[in-house]
Amino acid sequence: MSPDVVIFVCTTCKREGDAPEAPRAGAALAEAATATPGPFRVQPVKCLSSCKRGPAAAIVRPGGWSYVFGQLDIESAPEALQQGAALLGGSVDGLMPWQGRPDVLKRNMVARIPPFDFTPPEATP
Numbered sequence: 163m164s165p166d167v168v169i170f171v172c173t174t175c176k177r178e179g180d181a182p183e184a185p186r187a188g189a190a191l192a193e194a195a196t197a198t199p200g201p202f203r204v205q206p207v208k209c210l211s212s213c214k215r216g217p218a219a220a221i222v223r224p225g226g227w228s229y230v231f232g233q234l235d236i237e238s239a240p241e242a243l244q245q246g247a248a249l250l251g252g253s254v255d256g257l258m259p260w261q262g263r264p265d266v267l268k269r270n271m272v273a274r275i276p277p278f279d280f281t282p283p284e285a286t287p
């Protein structure tokens with residue numbers, strides 16, 4: 163398992179339909195994720211450019227794919243993000259396995275981004 167996996171949680175997200183002056187749902191999610199037990203670091207961040215699908219979070223691993231998730235709920239997402247981080251950290255190919263992934267991380271994926279040094283399999287000699 164890669165200890166370098168980091169969970170980024172947007173603190174500035176609003177939930178669709180929230181009043182402009184309402185407390186930020188993203189801040190509550192970041193607080194809940196930080197308080198959730200787990201081996202992976204939670205790093206609050208301002209905006210992941212998934213604002214229309216907030217609250218949003220990303221799971222990032224050096225040498226692996228990065229995943230952005232949206233429309234996360236405060237009740238189940240913090241634990242699911244730790245589970246997703248464990249799956250990503252333990253993968254051999256740098257991809258988060260579909261099997262065993264919490265449902266919220268299946269349904270609410272916004273984007274996946276290849277690692278910096280990504281080379282398509284057909285391009286390798």
Ligand code: FES
Nearest residue numbers: 172175210212213
């Ligand atoms: S404000 Fe949360 S992704 Fe932009």
